[in-house]
Amino acid sequence: MIQYIASIATEGVIFSIMALGLNVIWGWAGDFDIAFYGYVAIGVYMAMVTSIGRLPSPDQYILGWHLPFLVAIVIAMASAALLSLLVGTVALRKLRASYYAITTLATVLVLQIVIGNYTPLFNGYNGLYGLDQPFNDTLKLSPEAYPFFFLGFCTVILVLVYFTLERLSGSPFGRALRAVREQERAAAAFGRNIYRLKLKAYVLGATLGGLGGALFAAYLGAFNPTAWSPIETLLLYAAIFVGGSGNARGVILGVFLVSVVFQEITRFLPNLGGNASFSSAVREILIGILILVTMRYRIQGLLPEPRSKDAVAERVAAKLYAGRGSTAG
Amino acid sequence: MEKVILGVGFGLVTGAILALSAVAFTLTYAVSNIPNLAHGELLTFGAYAAYATQRFTHNVLVAALVAALTGGVMAWAMNAGLIEPFVRARVKNIAIFIATLGVSLILQNFILLIFGGANLAYVLPASDSHQVGPFIWTGRDEQIMAASFLVMLLLYLMLQYTKFGKSLRAVSESRELARVSGINAHHVVEFTWFLAGVVAGFAGFVLAASIGTLTPSFGFAFLLVTVTAAVAGGLGKPYGALAAALVLGLVMEISAFYIDAAYKLAIAFAMLVVVLLFRPDGLFTSKTGGAFE
Numbered sequence: 065m066i067q068y069i070a071s072i073a074t075e076g077v078i079f080s081i082m083a084l085g086l087n088v089i090w091g092w093a094g095d096f097d098i099a100f101y102g103y104v105a106i107g108v109y110m111a112m113v114t115s116i117g118r119l120p121s122p123d124q125y126i127l128g129w130h131l132p133f134l135v136a137i138v139i140a141m142a143s144a145a146l147l148s149l150l151v152g153t154v155a156l157r158k159l160r161a162s163y164y165a166i167t168t169l170a171t172v173l174v175l176q177i178v179i180g181n182y183t184p185l186f187n188g189y190n191g192l193y194g195l196d197q198p199f200n201d202t203l204k205l206s207p208e209a210y211p212f213f214f215l216g217f218c219t220v221i222l223v224l225v226y227f228t229l230e231r232l233s234g235s236p237f238g239r240a241l242r243a244v245r246e247q248e249r250a251a252a253a254f255g256r257n258i259y260r261l262k263l264k265a266y267v268l269g270a271t272l273g274g275l276g277g278a279l280f281a282a283y284l285g286a287f288n289p290t291a292w293s294p295i296e297t298l299l300l301y302a303a304i305f306v307g308g309s310g311n312a313r314g315v316i317l318g319v320f321l322v323s324v325v326f327q328e329i330t331r332f333l334p335n336l337g338g339n340a341s342f343s344s345a346v347r348e349i350l351i352g353i354l355i356l357v358t359m360r361y362r363i364q365g366l367l368p369e370p371r372s373k374d375a376v377a378e379r380v381a382a383k384l385y386a387g388r389g390s391t392a393g
Numbered sequence: 394m395e396k397v398i399l400g401v402g403f404g405l406v407t408g409a410i411l412a413l414s415a416v417a418f419t420l421t422y423a424v425s426n427i428p429n430l431a432h433g434e435l436l437t438f439g440a441y442a443a444y445a446t447q448r449f450t451h452n453v454l455v456a457a458l459v460a461a462l463t464g465g466v467m468a469w470a471m472n473a474g475l476i477e478p479f480v481r482a483r484v485k486n487i488a489i490f491i492a493t494l495g496v497s498l499i500l501q502n503f504i505l506l507i508f509g510g511a512n513l514a515y516v517l518p519a520s521d522s523h524q525v526g527p528f529i530w531t532g533r534d535e536q537i538m539a540a541s542f543l544v545m546l547l548l549y550l551m552l553q554y555t556k557f558g559k560s561l562r563a564v565s566e567s568r569e570l571a572r573v574s575g576i577n578a579h580h581v582v583e584f585t586w587f588l589a590g591v592v593a594g595f596a597g598f599v600l601a602a603s604i605g606t607l608t609p610s611f612g613f614a615f616l617l618v619t620v621t622a623a624v625a626g627g628l629g630k631p632y633g634a635l636a637a638a639l640v641l642g643l644v645m646e647i648s649a650f651y652i653d654a655a656y657k658l659a660i661a662f663a664m665l666v667v668v669l670l671f672r673p674d675g676l677f678t679s680k681t682g683g684a685f686e
Contacts, residue, residue, distance in 0.1 A: 096487060159669060162428045162490045166620055167669050170662035173617060177659040298494060305491075341510050345502040352502070355495030359488045360479060 070211045076324040077218040078279045080316045081225055083300050085272025088229065090301070091310035091369070092238060093265040094245030096161070099151060099168035101297040102175045103270040106147055107140040107277020108287045109179075109186045114139050116194040125187045133198030137278040144274025145267050152266040156259060160248075169294055180289040191288020198282050218279050222316075225272060229312055232268075241265055242310075295348070299323060302351045305358040308365030317367060326350060400647030402528030408642025409541035410603060413596035414615060415622035415634040416548065417589040421468065423565035423629035424582045425476050427486060430493040432593060432619060434500035435471075437612030439464040439594025440601040441504055444513055453517065457598050464594015465587045471496065472586035497613060504609040512606040537599050544592060545635060552631065561585055565629055618645075618658065621665040627675020636677055 082104055089097045117130040131139075155167050180189045197210050205213055232238050243251040244258050252258050281287060299322070307318020330347035358365065418432045439460035447456040475496060479489045520533040530538075552558035560581045563571040572578045600615060601607040622641045626633030644664065645657045652660070668676060 096491065154666070154670065157670075159673070161487050163624075163669055163673060165490065166428065166617075166624065167666055170617060170621070170665045174659045174662045177656060181653065181655040295498065298498065301491070341505050345505040348502040349499050349506075352495040352497075352499035355498070356475075356492050359492040359495070360482065360484060363484070363488055 067208070067211060070215050072324055072328060074211065074215045074218055074283055076320050077215065077222050078276055078283055079300070079303070079323045080319045081218075081222050081279065082273055082276035083303050083315045083319045084222075084225055084229055084312060085269045085276060086297075086300050087269075087304055087309065087312065087315045088265050088272070089269035090304060091315070092233070092241045092245065093262050093269075095156070095262060095266065096165040097168045097266070097269075098165055098294050098297050099172040099175075100270070100273055100300065101292045101294070102172040103144040103148055103273035104277040104280065104296075105175075105179075105287075105289075105292040106144050107274030108281040108284075109192065109277075110143040110274070111136045111140040111278035111281040112192045112195050112287065113186065115198065116192070119192075119194055123187050123190065123192075124184055125192060126185060133282065136198075137275065140278035140281075141271045141274040144277065145271040148267050148270030148273075149263070152263045152270075156262045156266060172294055172297070176289050176292065187288075189289055191286060191291075193286035195281050195285055214282065218283075221275070221279065225275070226312055226316075233312070237261070237264070298355075299351060302355050302358075305363075305365055306354060308367040308369060309363075310369030311365070311367045314365050314367030314369075318365065322351065322354065396650040397647055398527045399529060400650050401643060402525075402530060403649075404643035404646035405528075405639070406530070406534045406537060406603065406642070407646055408639035409538045410596060410600050411618060411622050411642050412635045412638035413541055413544060413592050413599065414619040415626065415638045416545070416631045417468075417593035417596065418619050419623040419626065419629055419631055419634040420561075420585055420589040420592075421472070422623065423631070424561065424568075424585045425472065425480075426629075427476060427489050427493065428620065428628070429471065429476075430490065430616065431471060431496040431500060433612035433614070433616030434497055434504075435464045435467055435590050435593035435612070436597030436600060436615060437504055437607070437609065438467050438500065439597030440607045440612070441508060441513075442594070443598040443601070444508075444515060444607065447515055451516075453515075456515070457595060460598035461591045461595040464597065465591035468590020468593065469583060469587040471590075472583060477582075497616075501609050501613060508609065510609060512608055514606050515602055517602060533602065537603060540595075540599065544595065548592070548631065557581065557584065617665070618661050621661050621668075624665060625668045625672075625676050627677065630675060630677075633675050633677045637675070640676075 082100075085103075086097070086100050089095050089100065111133075113125050113127040114129045114131050115133055115136040116128075118128045119125075151168070151171055155164060155171070159167055179186050182188065183190075186192060197214075199213070199217075200210055203210075203213065240251065240256050241261055243254070244256060244261055248258055284291075300319075303318035303322040304315050305318070306322055307316065308314025326347055330343045330350070333343045333346055414432075414436060417435070418429065421427075421429050421432070442463035443456040443460035446459040447453065450456070471493075475492060476489065479492060484492075517533070520531040522529050522531045522534075525535075552561065560571065560576045560578075563574065563576055564578050564581045564585075568578050568582075571581070597612060601611065604611075618641065622638040623634045625641065626635070626637035641661060641664065645661050648660050649657050
């Protein structure tokens, strides 16, 4: 039982890292990006091909290095960053809202088709496997103890990511991004370079996606293209919406509510009618309903984004609104 | 060259199916300004309704009718139950767009619950391929193209010459202006969704008949190609969507002769990205043209 809890907790921590990355793109910059899981996938793949060495043929893939896992993580992050730089450079230039979303959806599907069919890259639809318990060559932990070590390792990374993002969020960069999200033209009028700000946020988010992917690779041990469809990105979004877009604590809460609690509760549903996909179907229906309800009634989520604490601006605003009376609503 | 001609033959069939779906998608966009990401499920529901009907009645025509009607009712319900209430509650457009993605998730899994995830197939009469001029088509291909042509012709006549068609064009230009000119915009929007759903449901049946199998996600898989055609034609412009659907069908099928057919969809999506970047208002739009140009 405690093994099981450790496993779920690890999954939640890894999803939190991914969701925090996506939250930079959606919560801070306001771009509804559906390609995000593509960066997670690139992270997974790159972490694998740089650390598992060569599998026996007929499996084929690029690199096949046997690097330490920490180096593999860095390579995974860099690869996701590079890919997102490429996509963002093109897509963020003038596309917005639904046009942008559709473009990124197309991008991730192209990626999936190419990786699935072009076997020399990442072994096509058969996928990769063989990333077992990184660090355990030196640690020599027992199979019972290792999951707790890995949970701790992921948690440390989550804490690092959390504090880095919290700092960035209040920095001029984070505040400028929010200004762009709220009113692109106004931000441009104040001399902000919209495109560069959005691109920076996009690459930062995707890099965290790659980081999450690298950890996910170690957690799963095996990976193939059926494991990452646009739906996976949607599940991360569901977590962010429910928790609170733009609020890091809200996002983590959302991940544990949606990706973990929902996931695990529906796993214990009785299997009605001999339908093998019963529990997963019920889960996705519930998540769909959750998205609808949040969009309609509580778009800010359970923990809304805190308002900025600029004392001067608040005083000015208070004066302005006091002067205008009840018509201001 | 022979390959290109063969590809044109297959491309016309694909284009005919795609045109149905893309025109339906673009019509709902024309009146509501929301890209409906649950559009693929109109096709899926139509196809599965036809499947269920055919098992009981053993009649293909009845099955096709039920597919169309199911699509129509579903689309009407999407508008009345989701789009309109959300618009009335002043939900932001991007949030409504995301909500349609949620609806798509719900509906796909609903089908998965009822029918299971296995591949299903209609019982259709065997249909051999034969040479027609330079092209190779099956009898079914010809029926599909004829049906699609007929639907397009009816839609054209309806949009150009009936009072409803004129009202629809007016509403798509500006709902407010249409309303002050005495058009019952609410009814026009509702009926447009129903009509688009009828076309989409029928497209689902045709698509399933053409590829031979149907799965819970097959409509969603077709959604992106549909969106590609609709965007390339200029969102909200039915004639543009029709033309773009034909072009896209040709590009996909001709490319399949030169590059691995598995990349067919990748080529369509790459085309979408290129169109969005260079001609985001559509391939066939002029600066002065109206919405229905």
